[in-house]
Amino acid sequence: MEPTLPFWFKQRQAKAEAAGADTFRVTAPNLQDAFLSVREAGARRWGAALRLAADGPEVAATNAVYETPAEAWEAAFELYRTQLVV
Numbered sequence: 001m002e003p004t005l006p007f008w009f010k011q012r013q014a015k016a017e018a019a020g021a022d023t024f025r026v027t028a029p030n031l032q033d034a035f036l037s038v039r040e041a042g043a044r045r046w047g048a049a050l051r052l053a054a055d056g057p058e059v060a061a062t063n064a065v066y067e068t069p070a071e072a073w074e075a076a077f078e079l080y081r082t083q084l085v086v
Contacts, residue, residue: 001038003073012085019054022069031084038072039064048076050083059083 003024005016014028016036023037035051041064049061060079066072 001069001073003036003077004070006074006077006081008081008085009077023054025054026080028085034059034080034084036073036076036080038069038076040069046072048072048079050076050079 001022003016012028012031014026014031016024016026019025019035022039023035026034026036032052035054037049037051038046039049040046044067045064046066046069047062047064048066049058051057052059060083062072062075062079066075
């Protein structure tokens with residue numbers, strides 16, 4: 001599923017490109033590259049994760065508490081914002 005990019009994301013001149021199933025590589029000037037992903041867990045719940053390398057460990061992740069993939073993508077971008085932008 002293609003995420004909807006947050007307003008602040010475009011202001012930071014950031015870009016997101018597909019990097020696999022439910023994973024996007026995020027790049028921005030003066031910020032470290034990151035990989036955002038969402039995944040479905042049991043009971044039709046979704047979670048989000050942030051990695052600094054495509055095959056690296058998760059730096060931050062949410063529990064699978066979101067009802068839709070769109071909500072999980074919002075959480076993924078929030079992980080990126082709080083871990084790398086701030």
